Amino acid sequence: MNLGKVAGLALAVSIMSGCATGLNSMQEREYQAMKSERVLVEEKNPGTGAVLGILPGGGSFYAREPGYGVVNLLFWPLSILWDPVSGYEGSKAINYDITKHKLKRDMEREIADLDDKLTTGQIDNLAYVTEKNKIEGKYSFD
Template sequence: MIRKLTVLSLAILLTTGCATGLNSAQTTEYRSMEANGLAVQEKNPTTGALLGLLPGGGSFYAREPAFGVLNLLFWPLSVLWDPMSGYDGSMAINYQASKAHIRKSKLAEEKKLQRDFQDGLIDNATYARGMRDIEDKYTY
């Protein structure tokens, strides 16, 4: 019974992975953020992959403690998938942090432009042009 459970657990882990990486659209979007200097890097994907060689290290680094414990229990076999989990998890964290940073920056620029308009420092045409520029800058 224990042997069957272990084999089933291993099959699930090998086919599903532990951390969900970015899909192709998110990867393209993140690369565009990087190219425009708007990407945030909270976690280093290479570090996540290297820590995946240690028992559960990649998953713990990618803020997946439950998978970290599971990978710790299946070490050294988890070396087959945990480096990718650490890498993918780090990329997902960076993507989400970048999206939050962009939202916050966009909102701050819009508020400043609105204050300037309300204070009479800029006219209606300048305000409209500024809002379009902000939208263009932060849309991916």
């Protein structure tokens, strides 16, 4: 193989390995709905992830992808072409996952309280089903 082919292959591999997995279209819609409802937990700022992507491996390290960070560090300054996207998308994925976990935990807590009310006779079965549906609807963003 000549040097050009090796360099091209190395570039293609680094571009593919340097990209963080972003949200799929359904998750993106949920993310935007959670953001508009102001329930999104923002542990990582996507803008910060993008800006840090200019530094060698910074976006990937910020998005908790140290393997990709090392690859991007090795291919710096070329990694400036994709690492800001990795930092941005990775930050959004972290926020999405944390928010989904928090919402699930909050919903389970509310349903457990509702279960207690049913068990102690404070509400009947019809009220239980009605309230449970309201709780599940409150935490649904899809």
